[in-house]
Structures are given as structure tokens and as C-alpha cells.
Amino acid sequence: MMKTSLITAAILTVSFAGHAMAEGTLDAVKARGVVQCGVTTGLAGFSNPDEKGNWNGLDVDLCRAVAAAALGDASKVKYIPLTAKERFTALQSGEIDVLSRNTTWTQTRDTQLGLNFAGVNYYDGQGFMVAKSLGVKSATELDGAAFCIQAGTTTELNLADYFRQNGMTYSPVVFDTSDQTAKGFDAGRCDVLTSDQSQLYAIRIKLEKPDAAMVLPEVISKEPLGPVVRQGDDQWFNVVKWTHNAMLNAEELGITSENADEMLKSSNPNVRRLLGLEGPKGTGLGLNDDWAYQIVKQVGNYGEAFENNVGANSPLKVSRGINALWTNGGLQYAPPMR
Numbered sequence: 001m002m003k004t005s006l007i008t009a010a011i012l013t014v015s016f017a018g019h020a021m022a023e024g025t026l027d028a029v030k031a032r033g034v035v036q037c038g039v040t041t042g043l044a045g046f047s048n049p050d051e052k053g054n055w056n057g058l059d060v061d062l063c064r065a066v067a068a069a070a071l072g073d074a075s076k077v078k079y080i081p082l083t084a085k086e087r088f089t090a091l092q093s094g095e096i097d098v099l100s101r102n103t104t105w106t107q108t109r110d111t112q113l114g115l116n117f118a119g120v121n122y123y124d125g126q127g128f129m130v131a132k133s134l135g136v137k138s139a140t141e142l143d144g145a146a147f148c149i150q151a152g153t154t155t156e157l158n159l160a161d162y163f164r165q166n167g168m169t170y171s172p173v174v175f176d177t178s179d180q181t182a183k184g185f186d187a188g189r190c191d192v193l194t195s196d197q198s199q200l201y202a203i204r205i206k207l208e209k210p211d212a213a214m215v216l217p218e219v220i221s222k223e224p225l226g227p228v229v230r231q232g233d234d235q236w237f238n239v240v241k242w243t244h245n246a247m248l249n250a251e252e253l254g255i256t257s258e259n260a261d262e263m264l265k266s267s268n269p270n271v272r273r274l275l276g277l278e279g280p281k282g283t284g285l286g287l288n289d290d291w292a293y294q295i296v297k298q299v300g301n302y303g304e305a306f307e308n309n310v311g312a313n314s315p316l317k318v319s320r321g322i323n324a325l326w327t328n329g330g331l332q333y334a335p336p337m338r
């Protein structure tokens with residue numbers, strides 16, 4: 001009895017501490033003057049440091065957009081590189097304000113970790129990459145193969161499901177970072193590298209001989225990737241959620257980093273609301289009225305972020321596919337700003 005109540009007290013203390021820390025993230029960010037954003041240890045197109053240590057990528061643009069909304073300055077971000085295994089603890093403990101790191105939204109992660117997913121900034125799915133010399137054309141030919149894979153990912157779980165379902169066996173060769181995984185594949189430690197498809201393309205361009213590798217046609221899972229925050233802080237949850245929504249709505253309305261100032265003269269009520277000239281503005285979010293204008297002006301709309309980081313204007317050359325706006329037959333759809 002005594003023991004139980006002690007344990008209960010300990011659990012209560014821990015959850016209270018977590019709660020107290022989770023509350024007031026926006027105020028903490030404003031007081032600190034910087035957003036602490038959890039990213040990968042390096043993944044082309046999504047979150048990657050250049051030679052000078054400047055981070056860029058689609059997930060990095062989400063961090064920058066949150067800083068533009070919360071602080072009026074997209075450059076006020078501290079990037080915290082995290083492996084897949086480290087990422088949720090870093091968010092739970094308060095080391096980061098937001099996790100923006102190709103993280104798949106799943107039921108367990110959304111309900112059992114004290115975390116909330118704030119949207120989907122890239123719809124992905126798991127695929128396979130093999131050396132062309134293996135002579136394999138389909139994943140169904142991979143019975144008995146060795147797989148380079150990263151620890152702490154949905155990739156590990158999907159692979160197990162897929163092989164069990166198809167009555168095949170495999171041997172996992174597990175690494176901690178995408179760099180190590182790619183090197184393992186290059187060094188012939190495995191026959192196949194499996195991860196989210198977008199990452200296969202990002203990893204492929206970093207291989208010693210990219211042309212010697214190919215991506216197989218099968219996509220074996222749904223990987224909706226998006227930013228994550230702590231549960232128990234609805235204000236900050238809203239800030240991150242509406243930052244993403246503003247980028248999508250800006251694309252839909254044709255507002256870009258280039259024309260944002262010109263658009264201030266628009267008579268379109270949707271444009272005027274997004275730019276904070278009328279409508280809800282920053283009220284309710286705890287932000288300045290021009291929060292969404294600052295996002296678009298400093299970072300760009302979703303389409304710009306996509307094309308510059310992973311799409312046509314990037315080395316990855318990923319097509320919009322299901323990440324097109326709903327108005328173009330894709331899945332990207334944001335609620336209205338009114």
C-alpha cells in the first residue's frame with residue numbers, strides 16, 4: 001500500500017514537472033529570443049548543414065517559419081541535431097521547443113509519449129534501395145537479404161511486418177544515423193537500404209556511385225511526416241500548426257516571398273486575412289498581426305519551400321506527387337484563415 005502511494009506520488013511529481021515545463025513555450029521562446037528546433041544529424045533536402053554550418057531543408061524551413069511567426073525573425077533558430085532514438089526524449093525533456101525531423105505521425109507517438117503532431121509537411125512512404133548489380137527488380141525478390149536500417153524508426157517496424165506478411169526472412173544491420181547507414185550500404189554491409197522514400201533519394205546522391213544504386217518500385221507503408229510539440233501546451237501547439245497552415249494557404253493564394261509586399265495592396269479578403277490586414281490577425285495565437293506575412297516574406301510559401309529544398313530547384317528533384325495542394329490533386333490542404 002505504502003509502496004503504491006509512493007510510486008503514485010513519484011509519477012504525479014514527474015508528470016507535474018513535465019506539465020509545468022510544457023506550459024508557456026511561446027513565452028519561453030519570446031524571453032529566450034530563439035526557437036530551439038530538433039532536426040536530423042544531416043539529411044539532404046530536409047535538414048542538412050552546409051559547409052559553413054548553416055542549416056537548410058524543408059524541415060528547417062518549418063523551424064524558420066515558426067521563428068518568423070513567434071519572433072518576427074526567421075534566423076532566430078538554434079538547431080539541435082538528434083538521432084531517431086534521441087528525438088522524442090529531447091522534446092519531452094524540454095531540450096527543444098519543436099521537433100521538425102522527418103518524423104512519422106503514428107497513433108503510439110501521438111498518444112503515448114506526451115506529444116502532439118501539428119500537421120504533415122511531407123507525405124512519404126517506405127521504400128527500398130539496392131545496388132543495380134544485385135539484379136533485383138522487386139522487393140518480393142529480397143527473401144534472405146541483409147538490410148541497412150536506422151534504429152528507433154518506423155522503418156524497422158514496417159520491415160518486420162512486410163517480411164512476416166510475405167513469409168520471407170531478412171537480417172537487419174542497424175545504424176544510428178543516416179550517414180552511417182549510407183556508409184554501411186556503400187561498404188557492402190547490406191544488400192538493401194530501406195527508409196522513407198524521400199530519404200532514399202537524399203542518401204542516394206551521397207553514395208560513392210549514385211548511379212550504381214536504384215530504388216525499387218514498392219512503397220510498403222504510410223509515412224506522414226510532420227512537426228511535433230509537447231502535449232499540454234495548446235498555445236504553442238496552435239503556433240506550430242498555424243505556421244504550417246499559413247505556408248499552405250499562402251501557396252494556394254499565390255502569395256510568395258517575392259510578391260508578399262505587393263500582395264499587401266490586394267483586395268482579396270483571403271489574402272488580406274493571411275497578411276494580417278483584417279480578420280483574426282494574431283489574436284488568439286499570441287502573435288503579432290503580421291505573423292503570417294513574416295513567414296511568407298522571410299521563408300516563403302509551402303510550394304517555394306518544397307521546390308527549393310527537395311523539388312525542382314534542388315539536387316533531389318522530387319516531384320510534388322501527393323504533396324501537391326488539394327487544388328492540384330494532392331493531399332496538402334489547410335483549414336481557412338478567418
Ligand SMILES: N[C@@H](CCC(=O)N[C@@H](CS)C(=O)NCC(=O)O)C(=O)O
Pocket residue numbers: 039040041042043082083084102103104150152153154155176177178179181195196199223225
Ligand atoms: N520517418 C521515420 C524514419 C525517420 C528517420 O530518422 N529516418 C532516418 C533514415 S535515413 C533519418 O532520417 N536519419 C537522419 C539522421 O540520422 O539524423 C520515423 O519517423 O521513424
